[in-house]
Amino acid sequence: MSTVKPVHRKLRVVSNKRLASDHYLLELEVDENISLLPGQFLQLRLEDSIQFLRRPFSIFDCENKIIKILYKLRGNVTSLMSKLKKSDLVDVIFPLGNHFPQPEKGKVVLVSGGTGFAPLHFLVKELLNNKNLTLEFLIGGKGREVEAFKNFLPSAVSVKIATENGSAGEKGLVTNLIADIEGWIYSAGPIAMLKAVYEKIKV
Structure with a gap:
C-alpha cells in the first residue's frame, strides 16, 4: 500500500501535447515534493466543466515536480x-492505488495495450535501476501511435510492437508476441487483452 496519504490539489498545466492520432500527453506542475510510485494513479476533474465524476488516469511519469498523464480521446471529458492550455488549472486527488511488486533479478516482460503503456512506462524507469534485470517491452495498439510510445523507452529495453492494422511492427494482437513465460510479467490494457495474457501464461 502507498505510504503517502492522498492529497487534493489544483495543479497547473505545463503542457498538453498531441503525440499521435488521438493520444495526448498532459503535464501538470506540483508545488511540493510528493512521492509517486509506479502503479499508482490520480483522479482528475476539470475546472468550470459539467463533469460531475472524477476520471482516473494512470501516472505515466513523475520527475522534477511534473506529473505526466497519457490519455486517449474517448468521450466528452x-x-x-x-x-x-498552459497555466490552466485541473482539480486532482493523488496519489491513489498501490505500488507494483518487483523482482530482484531475472527477466521481466511488460505487455501493454493502448494507454496501458502509461503505468508500465513509469515502472520501467524504476526497474532500470536494478542492473540484475533484463527488460522486454511488448507494445500493442490499433495503429502507428505505438511508435510514439516506443520513443519514450531507453535503448536498454528490448522492444517489440504489434498493431491491429499492421501499420507498425507485427500485424495482430500484442499477445501474439508473448513467447517466453519465464520470469516476471506485467500487463496493463483492455480487459480482453489482460484475459488473453492470462491464458498465455497460466500453468
Missing part, C-alpha cells in the same frame, strides 16, 4: 482535456 478527454475531448475537453485536449483543449487544456
Whole structure:
C-alpha cells in the first residue's frame, strides 16, 4: 500500500501535447515534493466543466515536480482535456492505488495495450535501476501511435510492437508476441487483452 496519504490539489498545466492520432500527453506542475510510485494513479476533474465524476488516469511519469498523464480521446471529458492550455488549472486527488511488486533479478516482460503503456512506462524507469534485470517491452495498439510510445523507452529495453492494422511492427494482437513465460510479467490494457495474457501464461 502507498505510504503517502492522498492529497487534493489544483495543479497547473505545463503542457498538453498531441503525440499521435488521438493520444495526448498532459503535464501538470506540483508545488511540493510528493512521492509517486509506479502503479499508482490520480483522479482528475476539470475546472468550470459539467463533469460531475472524477476520471482516473494512470501516472505515466513523475520527475522534477511534473506529473505526466497519457490519455486517449474517448468521450466528452478527454475531448475537453485536449483543449487544456498552459497555466490552466485541473482539480486532482493523488496519489491513489498501490505500488507494483518487483523482482530482484531475472527477466521481466511488460505487455501493454493502448494507454496501458502509461503505468508500465513509469515502472520501467524504476526497474532500470536494478542492473540484475533484463527488460522486454511488448507494445500493442490499433495503429502507428505505438511508435510514439516506443520513443519514450531507453535503448536498454528490448522492444517489440504489434498493431491491429499492421501499420507498425507485427500485424495482430500484442499477445501474439508473448513467447517466453519465464520470469516476471506485467500487463496493463483492455480487459480482453489482460484475459488473453492470462491464458498465455497460466500453468
